[in-house]
Amino acid sequence: MTRILLLEDDAGTATEILLELAAAGYDGVHRTSLAHARAALSEAAVDAMIVDRQLPDGDGLDLIAALRAEGRRTPALVLSALGSLDDRVRGLRAGGDDYLPKPFALVELVARLEALLRRPEEGRATRLIVGPLDLDLLGGTATRAGRPLGLLPRELKLLAYLARRQGRIVTRSMLLQDVWGYTFEPNSNVVDVHMGRLRRKVDGEGEAALIRNVRGQGYVFDAPG
């Protein structure tokens, strides 16, 4: 079972996160201070960490920085209520792999955690075959069971991103961040419109839906079989 270290001093937030982790099939290990987290890390290895910034005995970033200095690459997701534009950059510089400002939706947290746990080797494979889909990333063409989909370059990128994360929820802000390369919360449903078009192209008449909209959360790519 995948072990996740949760370093969070607020009991209410921690309970919710632990429940969500359990629901997603993870073994959550909860610690409330830097000292306890260090002890837990030296006892047993964890697969990923969720680390809060403001803890009773210091900044969670210090723990990550210390781990990185030891050469340990355990993926870390940084949480913070500090809410400064600079924090994201500082969090990532300190060795955090992703950064989520509070308040956040639990689904976003889990989606990002999964993305960290299974970081696909993007850009290397030039061809991606998932279920009935055949994506030629170099040639820029995509077919579903031999039927050309006629995707625009951006749509191909979107589909490849989803296909690499099959079975897992991908949120709108993840798409905006990783496919377009901008980190912001759009006012409008721009991402949904793109996804709508992609879905219409990918899922033709009578075909099983490969892309599923999870209301209020994001999208999941489900490969049949």
Next chain:
Amino acid sequence: MLRADPVARTGWRWGGALAAMLVFQSLVLTAIFWGFANDNHRRAIEHGLADDCTFFALTPAEERPEELRERLSRDIHREQFLALFDSRGRLIAGNVARLPAASGAGRSFVAAVAPTELPGRTSDVARLSVCAMPDGTRLLTGVDLDDAEEALRLVWRSLLLALVPGLLLALGVGLMLGRRAAREVDAVRRLTARIVAGDLRERLPVGRRGDSVSLLWAQVNAMLDRLQLLVADVRGIGDDIAHQLRTPLTRLRAGLERGLREAGDQRAFEAVIERALAEIDSLLGVVAALLRLRELEDHECRSRFGPVDLAHLLEDACDLHRPMAEDQGITLVCLVHASTQVRGDPSLLMEAVANLIDNAIKFGPARGRVSVELERRETVAIVTVRDDGPGIAVGERALVTQRAYRGAGATRGNGLGLALVKGIADLHGFTLHFAEEDSGVQLICPV
């Protein structure tokens, strides 16, 4: 009590100080005057006494008594003492009964004499000189000092008389000055007391005299203006947050209440919960936007700005919004040519441009055209987002960049979009400009 009242106390202090100064000055003046006058008078007397000695020494011995009597008879004011004594000190002629005990050793001296021709007086103070005559007799010559004593008394009396109105005047002027100074200080004290109590609208009266106090008061008033603005701003932020959150919170509560009452099966409950989640997401969005506005005012994050290609960024923005525009029957045109580098944060700039395009699509006329244009002039790059509509009403342009202002036609959105754009522009040192005649909204970026 006078003492308890700071205004009166200050007045008395000023008055007292002025009066003390006046008294001191009068005393010094009198002393100097008296010193000079006395000295002058003494020298005049001494001169006369020396003349008498010389005169009688030159007078033949046998004529001296006669001459002496002659002199005395001419002294109608009876201020002169003249007497001739033989070598054993007996009176030969004159108006003094005997030689005084002191002799002055050739110099003049002040002593009491026994006059023989002043009725009713046995002793009188005079300045005297005793000089030896060539035949061994001694001449006592002197001038009555009654006059001098009288003059001294006169000086004292006039000093005292003059001091009374002077002191009154000093006290009066001091009280007045003190009261005025204290009143002015007191006005500030009362004002600050009211400000401490929370009333920032109070202002100090600024006279037209243009003295330093007026200047100070004007400065204090300017400071209060600034303070009032800042406080209003802070209150505004609080009001904004409350206002922004109240409506979705009310909807959320009402929806949950109704759901609890009416929802019968699991599907209905799920629907209620989904609506509640959507409301909460919009609440979180408002909180996040307000926090971001606050962050944008903190200019420290400029330090991590890097080069951004505006042309590339605008193409991305168009690419991101084109499907949404097309769905609403709007043609999104991107007029971008050469690449243009500015310093900034790509995500923030994207957010700003996305907001502008979003507004143009939302508030422009249906089936219209929205254009995104990048122009290069000498020192600036100009990003213009324009729709076919009339744009924001001129009267509203100053208001739309404030937090939580919704334009007349706006029914959606949290009213923070343009405030965010303005915040991002300010952070980058760009100018947000509304075109005069059409709907164009421009970001003017120094290159």
